[in-house]
Amino acid sequence: MPDVWENTRSRWESVRHAVDGGPAAGVVAATLHGRPGLSVNPIAVTGEAGVGKSVLYDALTQSIRTGDHDSSRSPDIEKHATVLRFGSRRTRAAVTVIPGQLSTQREKALQDTMRGDASPHGIVHVVAWGHNRIWQRASQRDVHAALAADGDVDQEAVRNWHRRKEVADFRLLVDEIIEGQAAQRLRWLIVAVSKCDLYWDRLDEARDYYIPGQAPRESPFALLMRDLENETSLRLSVLPMVSRLMRHQYLPGLPLGTSQLDDAQIGALRTYFGQELHSFITQRNGH
Amino acid sequence: MAAIEDGAAFLRTLADAERRLAGVQALGARRRRVRRPRIASASLAALIPGILAVAAVAGGGPGSLLVAVGLSVAALSLAACVTLLLRIERPLKRRFVAEEQAMIEEVNRMRELFTHIAERDRWEERLKRSVRERLSRFPVDGGSLR
Numbered sequence: 178m179p180d181v182w183e184n185t186r187s188r189w190e191s192v193r194h195a196v197d198g199g200p201a202a203g204v205v206a207a208t209l210h211g212r213p214g215l216s217v218n219p220i221a222v223t224g225e226a227g228v229g230k231s232v233l234y235d236a237l238t239q240s241i242r243t244g245d246h247d248s249s250r251s252p253d254i255e256k257h258a259t260v261l262r263f264g265s266r267r268t269r270a271a272v273t274v275i276p277g278q279l280s281t282q283r284e285k286a287l288q289d290t291m292r293g294d295a296s297p298h299g300i301v302h303v304v305a306w307g308h309n310r311i312w313q314r315a316s317q318r319d320v321h322a323a324l325a326a327d328g329d330v331d332q333e334a335v336r337n338w339h340r341r342k343e344v345a346d347f348r349l350l351v352d353e354i355i356e357g358q359a360a361q362r363l364r365w366l367i368v369a370v371s372k373c374d375l376y377w378d379r380l381d382e383a384r385d386y387y388i389p390g391q392a393p394r395e396s397p398f399a400l401l402m403r404d405l406e407n408e409t410s411l412r413l414s415v416l417p418m419v420s421r422l423m424r425h426q427y428l429p430g431l432p433l434g435t436s437q438l439d440d441a442q443i444g445a446l447r448t449y450f451g452q453e454l455h456s457f458i459t460q461r462n463g464h
Numbered sequence: 465m466a467a468i469e470d471g472a473a474f475l476r477t478l479a480d481a482e483r484r485l486a487g488v489q490a491l492g493a494r495r496r497r498v499r500r501p502r503i504a505s506a507s508l509a510a511l512i513p514g515i516l517a518v519a520a521v522a523g524g525g526p527g528s529l530l531v532a533v534g535l536s537v538a539a540l541s542l543a544a545c546v547t548l549l550l551r552i553e554r555p556l557k558r559r560f561v562a563e564e565q566a567m568i569e570e571v572n573r574m575r576e577l578f579t580h581i582a583e584r585d586r587w588e589e590r591l592k593r594s595v596r597e598r599l600s601r602f603p604v605d606g607g608s609l610r
Contacts (some may be wrong), residue, residue: 279599
């Protein structure tokens with residue numbers, strides 16, 4: 178039986194080939210017609226600040242198009258009872274976007290949705306391979322100063338900065354799930370590797386960073402994914418995703434990152450991600 | 465704005481921010497306390513002339529002494545309302561907003577630097593957990609403490 182990570186890689190690659198114009202192996206076309214089911218599927222969207230959680234939600238509900246204007250920082254918990262549309266398929270979901278910043282709002286959101294008796298059935302954990310946005314000038318200056326103290330301040334250094342934070346954040350989530358303190362009725366977890374249009378030319382590196390099993394030395398993130406596989410019965414997936422076209426400012430003074438994909442390719446990524454999400458939401462059993 | 469270069473500076477800044485949070489919460493409570501008499505005096509200033517007018521229209525009307533007393537009370541209430549608003553509530557609000565903004569800016573800096581400093585200074589898990597809990601007591605943005 179193929180290993181779960183081989184399947185995950187194969188799914189990742191089929192999406193990549195489809196976006197690059199090749200055949201979409203293993204991708205099921207959205208041919209089912211139907212009404213949304215009666216059950217409401219609780220889903221939590223988690224991830225670091227500035228990673229694009231709210232924009233991902235907007236993309237999934239098709240309330241933004243790929244070329245829409247810039248977003249703003251979400252100040253509070255976002256709760257939505259919504260019907261997610263995946264092609265002709267529709268699914269009811271109660272989606273809570275959990276703030277990424279350590280804050281009273283994040284604590285409340287975690288308490289309401291993940292702790293005690295509350296639990297989502299699924300988590301979409303958003304990461305961006307180090308392409309998080311830093312909203313405040315003062316924080317940008319601090320990051321610049323901290324990086325300068327350790328060496329060169331370039332795009333790679335900024336990416337590493339965010340990836341370390343991303344791992345620390347994911348470790349908290351994984352620990353809480355494994356130790357049974359959070360999300361006790363959780364059935365699945367999808368890692369959305371977002372903003373991948375900014376690093377499409379390095380997608381293999383991102384894949385090997387997030388999916389265990391290929392790199393000679395697994396990344397700290399991949400090790401946490403392995404922990405989830407070994408310690409829980411969750412259905413897991415890792416997929417590339419882009420919510421909308423955008424330029425990325427690593428830090429003031431550094432060159433901007435620009436999208437390497439066009440509208441149609443981003444549309445394809447959104448479709449594939451939506452299909453995966455739909456299949457996870459509607460699953461009734463484990464693997 | 466002081467640099468947060470190491471763990472000691474981080475913990476000092478966090479302690480300062482906690483003091484600021486307590487101050488902001490106290491200012492918020494004071495604003496709410498001032499708002500109540502201001503709203504009461506504004507209501508009185510609007511209600512008394514209204515009642516006098518209704519009584520005059522309904523017939524007979526109140527005596528001229530009662531009208532004079534009523535209008536005087538209304539005028540005093542209006543003066544109290546304006547004084548409370550301009551002399552106390554607005555300056556309090558300005559101070560509150562400035563303090564809250566400064567506090568959130570400091571906390572956002574710490575949120576960004578926390579992982580870096582905790583790793584570089586090799587903080588123990590217990591210290592990391594305690595700092596996470598302390599940072600979690602601050603709001604994301606202004607407005608939630610008002």
